């Protein structure tokens with residue numbers, strides 16, 4: 001049976017994804033069931049600036065007012081999702097774009113309405129819907145939005161969504177594709193790290209901003225089935241000769 005891999009494409013790198021990235025995906029698609037979760041933070045930011053809507057981040061999460069939520073929905077589900085599906089199709093990859101609101105894919109609730117507004121956390125993933133698409137040979141491409149029982153929608157960090165989907169589906173692999181070649185310390189890629197190291201790097205200010213939700217999502221997704229999460233660059237080939245290049249995150253050193 002084909003293994004399942006969840007790949008999160010960061011907004012930081014979406015417009016710069018190299019042909020080698022899509023070629024890596026083509027190779028993966030022959031051997032694995034692929035689910036893509038995309039971000040779009042920089043594009044949301046640009047549109048908010050154009051519309052003069054103020055925006056601010058708390059530990060890498062965008063504080064989301066009603067106005068910000070409207071723009072996030074427009075950019076994530078309307079623009080970025082459809083553009084990415086279009087490119088994947090050009091490479092012959094059978095992509096289907098959905099947001100977490102479709103088919104109750106991501107049931108969400110506010111993390112802390114007072115501090116973050118309409119920023120959601122994932123309460124449930126509609127695995128049956130994703131499995132149906134995968135069974136029919138499609139690559140689901142998910143925009144990071146969700147809704148609660150009342151139909152209220154939420155802006156969810158895309159790293160959080162990728163981690164939650166990987167966990168819910170019992171995926172064998174989780175990849176964060178971003179604009180840096182992994183976690184950097186003093187300008188050098190940390191090739192292997194652990195949950196404890198990550199906590200130390202956050203406390204020491206080595207890991208900041210958008211890297212915080214990424215490593216937190218990675219740590220939360222680690223399980224018996226998912227022993228390793230990778231952070232890789234979308235600007236360079238990250239998969240050659242069967243090997244992934246970037247930062248490998250495990251629970252403990254040597255634990256598989």
Ligand SMILES: Nc1ncnc2c1ncn2[C@@H]1O[C@H](COP(=O)(O)OP(=O)(O)O)[C@@H](O)[C@H]1O
Pocket residue numbers: 009010011012013039040041159177178179180182183184185206207208209210211212214
């Ligand atoms: N220790 C670190 N190593 C690498 N990147 C880091 C680190 N700490 C903070 N960052 C920042 O995290 C960014 C990646 O997160 P983000 O901008 O949210 O990307 P994405 O859109 O791919 O999720 C990097 O471009 C970098 O500016």
Ligand SMILES: CC(=O)N[C@@H](CCC(=O)OP(=O)(O)O)C(=O)O
Pocket residue numbers: 009010011012038039040041042044060061062072119120144155156157158159210
């Ligand atoms: C709550 C929250 O922060 N939502 C993110 C959703 C997009 C995202 O996560 O995009 P990246 O992967 O490019 O960072 C935002 O509004 O920017």
